[in-house]
Amino acid sequence: MTTHLGSPVALPHGQMLANRFMKSALSESLGERDGGPSEKLERLYARWAGGSYGLVVTGNVMVDRRHLGEPGNVVIEDDRHLDRLRAWASGFQDGGTPLWMQVNHPGRQANALVGRHRPVAPSAIQAKVPGASKPRALEDAEIREIVDRYATAAAVAEQAGFAGVQIHGAHGYLVTQFLSPRTNQRDDAWGGDAERRRRFVLEVLRAIRATTSRTFGVGIKLNSADFQRGGFSEEESREVVRALVADGIDLIEISGGSYEAPAMMGTMAASTAAREAYFLEYAASVRDLAGDVPIAVTGGFRSAAAMEAAVASGDCDIVGLGRPTCLLPEAPRAILEEGLATLPSSNVKAGLRPVLGKVANLKQLDGALDLSWHTDQLHRLGAGKEPDPGRSWAEAALWLGLRNGPGAFRAKRG
Template structure:
């Protein structure tokens, strides 16, 4: 029986001091060159003092030509090594371990970046207003992306991070290769479940070949994408079984994508009350995962639910995200018994009757809540406290301003 305060040993030898993970949230705190600066150091210094056994960074992109949103930090080479080193040190100084989450948006690149053409396994556009039809990656393009993940991982190890997490969830590029809805290829990269998972397996192998054995390698994987004809739990279990044959240290379970969000404030009240949205799935893949520890992120709010999930053996670690925005010491509060249930702040779009005629309100609420939390992270990064009174209109304006400004910036040649 495991408890929240127990350490967790990963196969690579990395030891987490406890079982509470600060899960990834996109910070959008990159400078004009998409490199980290003192703001990210300030933010992570606060989280590092919050009692978490592990901090997972938000999206770090592997290609400046393809961003999920303006402000994404990008690692293509060693140009920002001093800043990356300061980032990792801020976590270690507070007693936490840190994994850098590596990602490529694929077709889920910034929807407001007018004129940008994303890339994807196949030319299947995102089913959202303004989404451009992506260009299908060539074999050479696929090789380039795989190498980018490996290069970024090697730089992270040099900078002092304890490991990396490959983002294979929430509809980003790796997920697009896994799903039969977005991967229509008939070559060696698609056409069957085994070939659709090849991209992820090749990225895992390339990263592992470029880093030391003691550098942790985690994978964030969807339990499903919750779309008819898409990536199912059976598909996901097969991916877990394949990952169990590789040198993977941790599988973090999540779910959904931009078209069918499963978290972020848009979920039904019954789902929120249940807590731990993906715990049933985690229980079902225990055998497939073998010796690889499983972390579950999404919905955990009470110490009782976290302890029960660990005690039952359904998972080895619990991830929390949004509660850490308004309570940077959320883990310490739980571990020390000061807090029984963590709080989150959810907002909903106004004028729902009108907006409901032209857009998906569930998706809109999801985007608004993501943007609200991003706004709060920016306040924390400037040494300020969260603004709990920030409403949906102000949040929407900030979201449009932040994501739309990239369309006004001259861009270099896109790949």
């Protein structure tokens, strides 16, 4: 039975989602060299447009071409790519599925291979991930300028035909860096206590609301915690939820972790495994705080039964699907219309573990390989091909190195 999964859900500012399935953001790395979207990106999203999702969210679109998360990011600083952005969004104009753009700034996680500028962050604290370099602490005026960049990107997205944006506030990117006391050690208006650390994300939300129409959707992907000692906690995350709801957020997607502590790619505790989703217990704990703002949970869902139970119980309102949509782009239609019980999945891990374990952090390497393997599937879809479930970890490693350089495999001390 998928009664609840197939039911509509209303967002506070007027949008109606036809069902409870969301294609969660996946970094496609299919932008052109000039930062505009490519025909391959359009072809990929045409597959998802026909998949019967209630909502589709793009991979992270950067707000500053000087600071990219990975090669192939789309960048919006102004309307120079407006025609191509319109072509990207056009497949969703008549199908009833809203397309939202995820907007992001990597902060200290900027990719050194594609950037010629020193990374920036709330504080000059280096990330303990392969290839990272020490960032420069942002000045007050620079922070305000970045807030404006988010608003500009959202305004251009609306002009291009996107129905909303999602602020990336998870996985160690800039919003998360402001929220966490490990990475934000400022003592000015942007840090020093929990209230000032959450000011940046609230200013971003307010700026987007001020530059877009009333019915334009604004959501956030938010960490439940960053799973590091002395870092962003679930208690602080709940206060962020409370503040976002008060300032007019439309949808909150729950995730967790960072590329230093990749909980979003990790293994589940036994108590969580039965319910499949990594962050469902936390989502349930903020359900009352969110009021009429829907809560989405992404990460771990594979069976239709677990998805239906999560929505039916009220623990979450929307089921986010990420990696499974690389192998089955039409996943919601397969579940709702064809009765598919379990989605395909692949957990890619490095081979030669005794050898590689001596020179690399295997947990971080497995996470990078799994991400690269699924990115390869997106590239196949963008080229008009079908997914290749038999692709090896070695092929994923080769393309990881080609896309991100040798720093992708470099072990970090500390």
